[in-house]
Amino acid sequence: LKFDIQPAANAVSEADRAAKLRDPGFGRVFTDHMAIVRYNQTDGWHGARVESRANFPLDPAAAVLHYAQEIFEGLKAYVREDGGVNLFRPDANARRFRNSADRMAMAPLPEPVFIEAVEQLVRIDSAWIPGGEGSLYLRPFMIASEIFLGVKPSAEYIFAVIASPVGSYFKGGPAPVSIWVSENYTRAAIGGTGAVKCGGNYAASLRAQAEASDHGCDQVVFLDAVERRYIEELGGMNIFFVFEDGSLLTPPLGTILPGITRDSIIALAKDKGTQVREEAYTLDQWRADAASGKLKEAFACGTAAVISPIGQVRSASGDFTINGGTAGPVTMGLRKQLVDIQYGRAPDPHNWIRKV
Numbered sequence: 001l002k003f004d005i006q007p008a009a010n011a012v013s014e015a016d017r018a019a020k021l022r023d024p025g026f027g028r029v030f031t032d033h034m035a036i037v038r039y040n041q042t043d044g045w046h047g048a049r050v051e052s053r054a055n056f057p058l059d060p061a062a063a064v065l066h067y068a069q070e071i072f073e074g075l076k077a078y079v080r081e082d083g084g085v086n087l088f089r090p091d092a093n094a095r096r097f098r099n100s101a102d103r104m105a106m107a108p109l110p111e112p113v114f115i116e117a118v119e120q121l122v123r124i125d126s127a128w129i130p131g132g133e134g135s136l137y138l139r140p141f142m143i144a145s146e147i148f149l150g151v152k153p154s155a156e157y158i159f160a161v162i163a164s165p166v167g168s169y170f171k172g173g174p175a176p177v178s179i180w181v182s183e184n185y186t187r188a189a190i191g192g193t194g195a196v197k198c199g200g201n202y203a204a205s206l207r208a209q210a211e212a213s214d215h216g217c218d219q220v221v222f223l224d225a226v227e228r229r230y231i232e233e234l235g236g237m238n239i240f241f242v243f244e245d246g247s248l249l250t251p252p253l254g255t256i257l258p259g260i261t262r263d264s265i266i267a268l269a270k271d272k273g274t275q276v277r278e279e280a281y282t283l284d285q286w287r288a289d290a291a292s293g294k295l296k297e298a299f300a301c302g303t304a305a306v307i308s309p310i311g312q313v314r315s316a317s318g319d320f321t322i323n324g325g326t327a328g329p330v331t332m333g334l335r336k337q338l339v340d341i342q343y344g345r346a347p348d349p350h351n352w353i354r355k356v
């Protein structure tokens with residue numbers, strides 16, 4: 001599939017771009033272009049283009065608007081000190097996108113097309129990648145575009161990639177975050193869609209996230225849907241626990257999103273000989289281990305959040321503090337190690353970086 005590249009006629013001026021890049025926050029500023037590829041049953045994937053970022057014409061009966069047949073990904077591009085651009089593990093995002101498509105009965109997008117779309121967009125919008133600790137957040141997504149109200153897999157899809165220059169996901173940067181344990185709402189059950197990145201998972205998490213905000217917390221953490229005891233993950237991040245013997249624990253895959261950051265942290269920790277267990281861990285055990293000092297640190301991780309220390313845990317059954325509410329050395333050490341690889345400041349032993 002060859003992309004037709006149409007540079008935007010209405011691209012913003014250099015001065016306007018510089019103003020927008022000054023303090024981008026997360027997900028509010030967008031670049032000039034988007035990549036788009038369409039699917040139908042006669043032509044398969046076709047019409048690959050990079051063009052001016054613009055509205056989609058969408059029929060009110062488009063399937064996505066009714067039954068939420070939608071999936072997405074999130075990955076970042078980073079500027080290296082030599083001025084080049086790094087993508088971090090785009091092959092892993094492409095693979096997860098295929099798995100998401102499969103679960104949502106959508107047309108699978110060939111992985112090379114996913115990667116090519118991301119690379120072409122990064123190339124044409126490279127001036128939008130913030131320097132320093134900023135990055136360009138890439139958002140590939142796919143929607144069901146068939147005009148039909150019957151409940152069945154759509155026969156037509158639009159795949160697109162948009163890009164957003166970002167700073168830190170949390171307002172406080174890498175400062176410790178507070179999390180609220182959702183005891184009223186769960187995120188995913190076995191056999192459901194918890195392990196894939198579909199928009200509906202996030203729609204269903206918003207009420208719980210609002211409850212977290214009402215309790216003054218940055219993020220919500222979900223418990224398992226069966227016993228309501230085991231820690232699963234946050235609304236948009238995985239979670240790790242650090243113990244006094246230096247070992248790490250993270251909840252096992254199954255109903256959680258298989259995070260690429262999670263997988264990378266496991267690999268980096270194991271490289272150093274750190275023991276990593278992928279095991280179920282209850283809220284009660286977490287509270288007890290925090291009280292006894294057995295648990296030293298906890299952190300959230302994901303593309304948007306990078307690695308963010310967890311300082312406070314609040315729940316209907318009581319609050320507790322991790323590491324005195326401050327960022328711990330294991331968390332910050334892993335964060336530095338990961339970020340240094342992403343920005344090309346450290347060797348890349350696992351071949352995670354793709355230079356654009």
Ligand code: PLP
Pocket residue numbers: 074233234235236237238257258259260261262301302303304
């Ligand atoms: N869990 C959820 C629910 C997410 O939305 C994300 C973000 O993508 C993650 C975990 C972390 O995944 P990754 O590290 O691949 O960004």
Ligand code: COI
Pocket residue numbers: 073074075236237302303304305
């Ligand atoms: C990501 O880290 O890429 C996410 O998807 C988290 C959130 C912005 C949905």
